Amino acid sequence: MTPTLFGRWQIRLFLLPTVGLIITLLVGLVIHNYLTPLWALLYVLVFGLVWDILYQFMTTFRWDRDWPTSFQVAAGIVEGALIWVLIITVRLPGIKTPPPFPVFLIQYGLIWLSIFLLLQGPLRLFFLNWRYQGGQWFITRTRRVSQAPVVLYPVQQQQVGVANPLEPPRVAPAFAGAPPQYAGPNPAPYAVQQPVQFAGPNPAQFAGPQAAQFVSPGPVPLDAQQTLRAPGPSAAQIPAEQTVRATVNQPYVCACGFTSDRNAGNFCPSCGRPKV
């Protein structure tokens, strides 16, 4: 798992108040002082959120944008050391008297180790998507590339709106609720098509070899028609449960509710149950 910045923050914000809190309370139980370990936990969380920004910045210097295990360990040591130094020198608010070093070491070490081990494996067993999302539980997903339905490549653009009585642009069959109409065989793949000519550069666009300022060559002329390719209806247009049913001669209603032709196949096309 290669973390993203939001992934790093979410890991901290979810794991420190859960796993971290349990370990902190256990440490507090042993030393009969809950407040100091709780403050230390808070500092680990708050400082960590800032550290994460630095870590993520460091990955931009790495070609693979990754965060090796060895870096994870080194970061854990540096973070812990900084907090300890601040506790004993600056006297961080909330921690009036520094706890004994072994107490801090055990608390911090246990928290770090348990989170490290959770990240290495067990978390994925519960959250299948988590590792693909750079450690994020919450992520905004776009199902489609927004501009995908319109392929706006210049070669194609030129053909939009060009009246061609012989071959109007074909649009893929739409399913707006009605059974699909068979539009006849599609001539496009079988008709003899003229090869599209690449017209190459136009020397007239250049006033001379040394012309530094270019005149935009404009659209490249095409001799042959370019077929327009349009996508099918978007998922939003089609209700999930909508089924286009063929006319059936002898209806067979399956236990799942799907009606199909009794003589057509031995299995329900919807759920796969055998026809009885």
Place this chain on the structure above:
Amino acid sequence: MPADSQTLNVQLTWSDVATGEGREFVGPLPITLGRTAENTIILSSSRVSRRHAMLRADGGRIILQDLQSTNGTFANDARITEVQLTAGSSFQIGPFHFTVREVPAAAVQAAQLPATRRGFEKSALFSQSFLSRFAGLPVGESALVFSHDDKLLPEAAKEPVEESLPLGGMRQPIIPINDIYHSGLPVIETTYLAVGGGIGSFAWVDHLRIFGVPADQIVAIGLEPRPMGRYSRLCGNSQIPLHERLRSNSDSCPDNIWGWPSYGLREIFRSLGKGEMGNAWWVARHVFGEPSLTYTYTPRSGDVFRAVDKEAQRIGWGRIWRYGRVQAIRKTDDGRYVVVYMAPDQRGQMVHHLALGRYVQLAMGYPGIKILDDINEYRERTRDYTHTVNAYEEHNHVYEHLKKNGGVVMIRGRGIVASRVIQRLYEVRQQNKNIVIIHVHRNPVPKGHRDGRAVRRVINHVELQPFNWPKGCWTGSMRIRLERADDEERDRLLNDWGGTTTADRTDWQRIAKQGLREGWYQIYFGEVKRLERSGKGQVVTQLSTGKPNQPELALITDYIIDCTGLTAAIDKNPVLNDMVNTYQLGLNPKGRLRVTNDFEVEGMSNGPGRVYGCGAMTLGGPHAVVDSFLGLQYAGLRAVEDLVRLRAPGLRKLTPLRSFSQWTRWVRGAEPNSRSSTPAGTAYAGGFQAQGQGVRA
């Protein structure tokens, strides 16, 4: 405007950075190169300026001029402002390496009319015109295409697909369901239909099973009974025996959708169990230290194959898979899809079969092996298939002969396969010292790709990277960035991140260093003009180096091993080509199938029916690492999650607790539990058998 007599025509050749497919431009000077649409050649990369460079004629000479670009134009490893180019010389702009050559005017005419070469390459028209706006015309690339019995066929031997289809050639885009039932052909009906039967199909089916679909609702059609059948054979041919390591991450486990325990962890435990402390320590050190303290751990191929076979057993792959060579896919008029495939009937004759499914996943992988044009031409001319081989072909005779007699081997291509072959040659060389390796590159790579602040490392003119894409493309920020990008940005990012690389393995670097020092490993740069056969049966390579002091070289070698890789161009796959033509599907900037972020093939939805894609056919879409183990699993996961959203039968959301309980079943080797549609005890309990008899004659 220059007069016609002064017009110089040139041919520029380069390759697409992400796909490795050749590109060519032939035309008169002047030619401008840059990122924006006003240029003659549009180069999509953040390292290319809007107006980057210009090629112009000056009294019969070709002048390359940098137009004050930010990142510079390079020729002969030096940044230039203006330089005269000789024929065959190369220059570099961003990640693109160009070779320039002067051509007579007649050749320009020919090149501007790309003739349809063979029967079903008509669709190339679309991608050619489409791609030409971005990066020149694709070169009519040579390829060896896998045939139905999975031997390699020269391209000319392919048969056009539409001539042999049933149902009147299936010329309609939508097949009436009654025609299918009354066709007299065997029909199988299923809900989930996986086309391909390889690792991509397996990843999707594995997710379907774990998300709750019973095995008797899934059919996978392919040529190999084992999901990794073809992959393991290609590994063997390209010199990855079972004990060698793949180029794959420790937690990319095609046998385990959770990726834990990872292969590294499993190998440590296995080694400890066998008492092999040394290996356990080696693995632990590499898993922990990768990639900064030591090179990256990768699993042994044999371990992966065994693990996948075990998982295939667990999910009932034997009941799901059936033999078939897929020919075509069509929508039906009841919101499903029909897949036509060839399979033997009771008498063992190959006949058409039909499979009906509501949700189809296409995972057809690489349709063939890429082969360099000059080698292909030589092979067709001389019928010499022993001295020029492709690394993915069976070519053990090369090593056997070298072991006995020694000789000179030329290696073409600079990827991971080339590294493997050199390693194998090094091993053979331990037994016979009379082996010389000549490595020919088209162009030097003095500096690695750059992306923002990061630079890719280069050793011996080969770029280094643990995997075939930067690691952040799998699960990190790069994956998310690519998914959210629009088409043009995806094209640019793929060019910036792509390119041929090899793994940063110290043993390989030691071999190269030792070979260079001792002289038995040599590197040459240049464009191969032609291969000839010498009297002694050796192959003579005529190399034009573009260097003024030594423009031509003739290299005499016993063998040439082409390590340029596999091809996944849509027009090389008859099934996809036919589908794209029939449904007028859009292609992405890399000329591959256009898929949504859920890997649904755009334009193929049919009422409730959906078609999903995965693998190399979707490169240029939302995911860069489509042909990796983890990339295939990701495509499978996204497709299955989309199906959950569509409330497809048998599927349920994989809640954290269900996910964990399914993982415990994986640990125990128990079949994924599902709400079976055929309750045990009915006459149809053996779903596989029953469906087999359900064939309609």
